[in-house]
Amino acid sequence: MNHEQTDLIDAAIDRVAARLVEAVPPERMYAAVTLGMSAPDRRRPARPLLWSLTAASATALLILAVLLRSQPGRPTVVPDTPPAATVAEAPAAPEPKPLPVRALRPVQRPLPRRQLPTMSPEPAVSELAAAIADIDVTEIAVSAVSVTAIAVEPIGIEPIHVSDIEMDP
């Protein structure tokens, strides 16, 4: 490559590169800037630190609660329509032992009605009834979202019926 050709090529590079960026901004750009300066800043304001910490703590507590609640080995039955009137808690049984595996089979949520048009009674209810019939129950705790049954071993203790449990004041 001789000097003349090099100069020609360099000149072409300079010319093209300069032409690519030599444009003048249109006048409307300045008008738009003026308009933008007077418009309110629509960016989301920064959250106060205290609020962020509170939100983070609440989230952490929520996650912890969910994790604790979903521990394996804790039998939990979800009723279909928990009656508010039966919400009660029996006194804690002395040294409750884990429920035998055979006694409480995993209870599945019922499928939507449209998929099971003729099923009666509700599967979850029948499952629960079958489970309670198989075991000796000293404690039944019914809450708005779950029914927890804990079995104990002494044979001869009469099953406790929900209607017999005194309601908490």
Place this chain on the structure above:
Amino acid sequence: MHVSIAYVTDAELVERAREGDADAFGELARRHGAAVYRAALAALGSPTEAEDVSQEALVQAFRKIDRFRGESSFKTWVVTIAWRRALTHRRGLALRRHLFGSTLDEAFAIQPAAATRPADDLLIAGELDATVRRLIRALPSRLRDALLLAATGEHTYEELAAILGVPSGTLKWRTSEARRVLRQKLATLGWVR
């Protein structure tokens, strides 16, 4: 005595703008709008996109004027804001192009050479220019950015290095390397013997 705003220095205008004087900032935008626009054009290649990004960058500079500490000139500061916005915008355009096909057909479009030379020369020069333009587009972005920002003629190498966030030696090497790559490719295409 009333002094025209055109004779006020950038530093004084910045002080006024900090106090909420929109006219002062308007004058700063007028003074450096072209540099902002050309930097955006160097990054994006599209006048339309460059206009949008420049406008956003100037408004952002007005809102963040309190953060300008005067360590560089106002021009370097505002062009740096525009450059960063342009790079972000370019990444978005690249993603869009990847997903939906080419949307940058007008990018790096070039006007035909002015008719000041004989027809044969114009034909050859036009063909050479078109080839150079295509090769510049094909350069790696780091080399192309350095070459085109330097071609704006708006900044010293030190200012450009500050805008790009690299040492000035690196910037000079990138510019030189861009030229070397272009010359080499033109030789491969038969433009030089």
